[in-house]
Amino acid sequence: MAIIELQNVTKDYGDRRGIFNIDLSIESGEAFGFVGTNGAGKTTTIRHLMGFLKPHIGTVKIKNLDAWHDAAEIKQWIGYIPGEIAFPDVKTGWDFIHQQADLLQLMDLSFANELIERLQLDPSANIKRMSKGMKQKTAIVVALMANAPILILDEPTTGLDPLMRAEFIQIIKDEKAKGKTIFMSSHMFEEIEETCDKVAMIKEGKIITIKSISTIMSNDNQQFIIEFSNEQECTRFMQEKIDSVAISNTTASVNIENNTLNKFLAILSTYQFDNLTEQKHTLQEQFYHIYSGGPSHD
Ligand SMILES: Nc1ncnc2c1ncn2[C@@H]1O[C@H](COP(=O)(O)OP(=O)(O)OP(=O)(O)O)[C@@H](O)[C@H]1O
Numbered sequence: 365m366a367i368i369e370l371q372n373v374t375k376d377y378g379d380r381r382g383i384f385n386i387d388l389s390i391e392s393g394e395a396f397g398f399v400g401t402n403g404a405g406k407t408t409t410i411r412h413l414m415g416f417l418k419p420h421i422g423t424v425k426i427k428n429l430d431a432w433h434d435a436a437e438i439k440q441w442i443g444y445i446p447g448e449i450a451f452p453d454v455k456t457g458w459d460f461i462h463q464q465a466d467l468l469q470l471m472d473l474s475f476a477n478e479l480i481e482r483l484q485l486d487p488s489a490n491i492k493r494m495s496k497g498m499k500q501k502t503a504i505v506v507a508l509m510a511n512a513p514i515l516i517l518d519e520p521t522t523g524l525d526p527l528m529r530a531e532f533i534q535i536i537k538d539e540k541a542k543g544k545t546i547f548m549s550s551h552m553f554e555e556i557e558e559t560c561d562k563v564a565m566i567k568e569g570k571i572i573t574i575k576s577i578s579t580i581m582s583n584d585n586q587q588f589i590i591e592f593s594n595e596q597e598c599t600r601f602m603q604e605k606i607d608s609v610a611i612s613n614t615t616a617s618v619n620i621e622n623n624t625l626n627k628f629l630a631i632l633s634t635y636q637f638d639n640l641t642e643q644k645h646t647l648q649e650q651f652y653h654i655y656s657g658g659p660s661h662d
Pocket residue numbers: 377381382383400401402403404405406407408409447
């Protein structure tokens with residue numbers, strides 16, 4: 365069952381800015397990634413999900429309620445990390461956590477404490493003097509601490525160092541395992557690859573593709589880079605009936621259909637080469653390919 369549903373959502377700011385005819389359907393328990401370049405429309409879409417913006421056209425529904433009209437009721441099911449964090453006028457991280465816990469009528473801070481420990485956050489610090497990463501960690505704790513069934517995360521790892529980013533990914537995996545529905549925008553492709561089931565790409569306010577991560581990662585073909593021992597071997601190899609491109613005098617890139625791998629290796633064994641490496645399919649590769657106008661290969 366779709367828990368988040370956008371139908372034909374348009375917010376037109378003029379000059380081709382905004383979001384246009386957005387259709388998205390996110391199932392309960394699904395982790396859904398949302399990627400796009402700066403200004404593509406990620407935050408505008410997310411602000412519609414949160415009921416902060418009313419669409420000019422179309423509908424946004426969360427658990428079948430209207431995200432704009434029923435925003436107050438919907439809020440109780442959502443843990444949210446905004447793209448730009450603005451803290452209220454409170455002194456320390458703890459003050460903010462307690463203030464938000466009061467608003468959420470959350471008595472039990474045990475999960476908040478677990479997250480604080482995992483993210484190595486010191487909430488006793490003065491919020492105004494916190495680094496970007498510390499502020500982000502505080503926002504993560506507050507968004508997750510009430511165990512809301514739906515998590516809406518706008519660039520959640522902004523400002524986190526690689527170690528903390530890895531910890532965050534693990535936290536999100538744990539949340540997903542608990543059955544949470546997760547909608548997450550990010551510029552970090554690995555983050556989406558590791559946590560999400562599906563990804564939508566948005567460009568100039570329009571959804572250009574929605575794919576499952578497994579489709580992106582496992583393709584029908586494999587790409588290899590071969591470094592031959594000398595030029596002659598590379599030139600000779602190029603005569604083979606194999607989908608290959610010479611990328612230098614001694615190096616070739618080959619595209620192999622999965623069911624012809626044995627044949628390819630048998631041919632290759634008759635050549636002298638120093639190195640063979642497989643190029644893994646990645647979300648980043650697909651993103652650049654589709655964004656630059658190429659067809660998406662399923
Ligand atoms: N209130 C507004 N008034 C006018 N234009 C706006 C407004 N809010 C957003 N826009 C425009 O809508 C487009 C989408 O912006 P949005 O912030 O959703 O992009 P984004 O994908 O989140 O970008 P980023 O990755 O930089 O955060 C941009 O062209 C932006 O300038």
